[in-house]
Amino acid sequence: RKEVEQDPGPFNVPEGATVAFNCTYSNSASQSFFWYRQDCRKEPKLLMSVYSSGNEDGRFTAQLNRASQYISLLIRDSKLSDSATYLCAAYPGGYNKLIFGAGTRLAVHP
Amino acid sequence: NAGVTQTPKFQVLKTGQSMTLQCAQDMNHNSMYWYRQDPGMGLRLIYYSASEGTTDKGEVPNGYNVSRLNKREFSLRLESAAPSQTSVYFCASSVGQVGTEAFFGQGTRLTVV
Numbered sequence: 001r002k003e004v005e006q007d008p009g010p011f012n013v014p015e016g017a018t019v020a021f022n023c024t025y026s027n028s029a030s031q032s033f034f035w036y037r038q039d040c041r042k043e044p045k046l047l048m049s050v051y052s053s054g055n056e057d058g059r060f061t062a063q064l065n066r067a068s069q070y071i072s073l074l075i076r077d078s079k080l081s082d083s084a085t086y087l088c089a090a091y092p093g094g095y096n097k098l099i100f101g102a103g104t105r106l107a108v109h110p
Numbered sequence: 111n112a113g114v115t116q117t118p119k120f121q122v123l124k125t126g127q128s129m130t131l132q133c134a135q136d137m138n139h140n141s142m143y144w145y146r147q148d149p150g151m152g153l154r155l156i157y158y159s160a161s162e163g164t165t166d167k168g169e170v171p172n173g174y175n176v177s178r179l180n181k182r183e184f185s186l187r188l189e190s191a192a193p194s195q196t197s198v199y200f201c202a203s204s205v206g207q208v209g210t211e212a213f214f215g216q217g218t219r220l221t222v223v
Contacts, residue, residue, distance in 0.1 A: 008150060032209035043200060043214035044153065087152060091209060096141055096160040097168060098204070098212050102152030 001026050003092050006101035013108055017078045021104045023088030024070045033071045035062055036087040038103065044087055048073070078108045112136050116201050116215035123191045123222045131186040131218050133201030139213075140206025142184035143168075144176060146197040147217075153200065159184055161206060191222045 006023045013019050025033075033050035048055060050071045054063040061074040071090075075082055085103040092099055117132045135142065140161045145153040145168075155168030157176040165176050173195060175187045184203075188195055198219050202212040 006152075034211055043216050045214070046211045049211065089212075096206065097155055097158045097166070098143065098202070099155060099169070100145070100153040102150060 002101075003027055003030075003099045004088060004090050004101040006088055006104050008102055008104060010105040010107050013078050013106070015078055015080060015108055015110055017108075018074065018076045019078055019106065020072055020074045021086055021088075021106075022070050022072050023101050023104075024068075025090050025092070026069070027090075027092040028066075028069060029093040030069075030090045031093075032091045033062075033064060034089045034098075035060075035071075035073045036089060036100075038085045038087055040084075044100075047086070075106075078106075080108050080110065082106060083108045114201055114203055114213055114215035116199075116218050118218060119216065120219045121221070123188075123220065125192060125222060127191050128187065128189050129191065130188075131199055131201070131220075132183070133185065133215060134183045135201075135203040135213075136182065137203060137213065138181070139203035140181070141204045141212075142178065143202040143204075143212060144174075144184070144186045145200045145202065146170065146195075147200060148197050156186065156199075188220075191220075193222045196220060196222045 035047040036044040038044040050062040143158045144156040159178040201215040204212040
């Protein structure tokens with residue numbers, strides 16, 4: 001089983017929609033979680049860190065559910081410019097290596 | 111700000127050839143990483159260096175070697191390239207404490223024919 005797993009999608013949503021992605025992790029000792037955004041043929045860039053208490057940045061909300069071992073990303077009022085691949089990442093078990101999921105592709109259409 | 115710089119950006123190799131991918135960061139980061147990205151597979155960790163002088167295997171280390179030359183530089187070597195190593199390679203760095211974000215280079219597109 002992969003340490004970090006995501007639904008690859010694609011999620012096709014209209015502009016203005018709310019969309020949510022989940023990402024599960026297998027190591028209960030995992031610490032520190034992140035959401036990255038990756039545009040086509042570009043490098044990943046940090047979108048948000050995920051804190052135990054949850055965090056929000058404008059239209060984006062990230063949450064951590066330790067009991068069920070998943071993190072989530074909620075995007076409200078989707079824009080065309082949100083079309084990208086969203087990657088979740090975690091440090092499993094305290095090791096200083098950052099492991100990524102396979103990514104979830106989002107396509108926002110007019 | 112240069113951040114993380116990878117060279118080359120594109121490379122075509124013949125099966126059996128060797129090459130080294132170079133990575134340098136100017137952020138005084140302790141940890142550095144090499145990933146490969148294939149369609150539908152996300153980013154898979156090849157090797158990482160938690161601090162200068164140490165290297166460890168990641169998820170897919172076979173066929174690769176690495177060198178942490180100094181704090182700034184972390185190279186990835188393919189000794190005998192195979193078509194299965196056709197991929198996009200990303201180098202990344204982080205401050206080095208568990209929980210800190212990683213910053214990525216722009217990637218190297220490698221094709222092995």
